[in-house]
Amino acid sequence: MKILIPSNEKSMDSSVCQSFGRAPYFLIYDTNSKEDIYIDNSATASLGGAGIKAAQTVVDNNVYAVLTPRCGENAASVLKTANIKIFKTKNSSIKDNIIAFNEDKLSLLSEIHAGFHNHGDK
Amino acid sequence: MKIAVLSGKGGTGKTLVSVNLAAAANHANYLDCDVEEPNGHLFFKPVDIQSEDISIKIPVVDKMLCNGCRKCVDFCKFNALTYIYDRLVVFESMCHSCGGCVLLCKEDALTEKTKNIGVVQRGVSENVNVATGILNTGEASGIPIIKNLLNYSNENDKYTFIDSPPGSACTTMESIKDADYCILVAEPTIFGVHNLSMVYELVNLFGKPHGVILNKCLDEKNPAEEFCIENNIKILGKIPFEDELGKLNSNALIAVRENEKYYSLFSNLLKIVSKEVTK
Structure with a gap:
């Protein structure tokens, strides 16, 4: 199955990005083939609704789950509608989180934050 | 004439200035465009209020x-x-x-439906027509409410005072767009200078004639005044930092209606502003 992780760089050795919506890249990892591909997150420069646009990218890539430290309510709403699961990452290492996911040790993200809408733009 | 009152941050004295200038005029309109937290009505306590719902168009999918x-x-x-x-x-x-x-x-497949985002209330307080824009909490933009407020102003009235939202973002731009003149209210601090420079830049960008009212003045160094002198900005007048004015204001009283001294201070400011606008 395919899982998606917001990443700071295009490498398995890089770290999980703290922001889902404005992460520079998304790692799409296939747990069967162990293949890792990286896509640019076109939502990084959004005026607003970055989470929604990022979630659209997730939906369009047909992944089973997203592994992320945090997720805003709009993005979560899109992912929920698309039946995509959201797991909470344990630390910043991409490799550790993939191992934990494979061993069923990650829990579903329960806290959905209200988003950081309109910051600096009233 | 339409006169917008603005400042780079909240609490500088926009409402104090616009409310008291309107009250000092024989007849005026006061438009509260600070739609996220309008407070001019607390001073004017307008009567005969008529409310108008403001709505926007939102897409609906078939x-x-x-x-x-x-x-x-x-x-x-x-x-x-x-x-x-x-x-x-x-x-x-x-x-x-x-x-x-x-x-x-x-x-x-897309059509539009209307969604209510707030209300405009219009009433009267002695010599002033008071219009207040109120945006519902959580709405993205107060612009449609400000547009409605500005459409209203009666051309027959000599003065229309626009109490602008703080800062220099979209809502502030909308509120000064049709103004004939902009009054920038500034505090006598370094932080005040920073905020003043933001709105100073904005009114220049819009090519609006403008002047500064120095608020909360004490008998000491005033960085905002120095900024005005350096940049050759017209100083319209000074409002002293004193207990009497502070107490009237914190009791939601209009200083020019309560106290002869403040009536003459704001009447004088009004004369200076009128002269600047017609220049």
Whole structure:
């Protein structure tokens, strides 16, 4: 199955990005083939609704789950509608989180934050 | 004449200045465009209030007609539309009501519905027509409310005072767009200078004639005054930092209606401003 992780760089050795919506890249990892591909997150420069646009990218890539430290309510709403699961990452290492996911040790993200809408733009 | 009163941050004295200038005029309109937290009405306590609901247009999808082309999704700069597998979903809170998605849809799958975002209340307080814009909490933009407020101003009245939102963002721009003159209210601190420079830049960008009222003045060094002198900005007048004015204000009283001294201070300011506007 395919899982998606917001990443700071295009490498398995890089770290999980703290922001889902404005992460520079998304790692799409296939747990069967162990293949890792990286896509640019076109939502990084959004005026607003970055989470929604990022979630659209997730939906369009047909992944089973997203592994992320945090997720805003709009993005979560899109992912929920698309039946995509959201797991909470344990630390910043991409490799550790993939191992934990494979061993069923990650829990579903329960806290959905209200988003950081309109910051600096009233 | 339309006179907008603005400042780079809240609490500088926009409402104090615009309320008291309006009250000092024989007849005036006071438009509270600080729609996220309008407070001019607390001073004016207007009567005979008439309310008008303000609404915006939000897209609605007809799922039967949508062919999934995603032109609307790609177009929306605010990402208010998503396409999830086989259906288009609208995020109403993200929509800025530009109407672009509806125009683009060749299948006529998008139409518009109205959504209430707030209210404009109009009333009278002695010599002043008071209009207050109130945006519902959580709404993205107060611009439609400000547009409604500005449409109202009666051309027959000599003075219209626009109490602008703080800062220099979209809502402030909207509120000064049609103004004949801008009054910048400034505090005598370094931070005050920073805020003043923001709105100073804005009024220059808009090519608006402007002047500064120095508020909360003490008998000491005033960085905002120095900024005005350095940049050759007209100083319209000074309002002293004193207990008497502070107490009237914190009791939601209009200083010019309570105290002869403040009546003459603001009448004088009004004369100076009028002269500047007609210059």
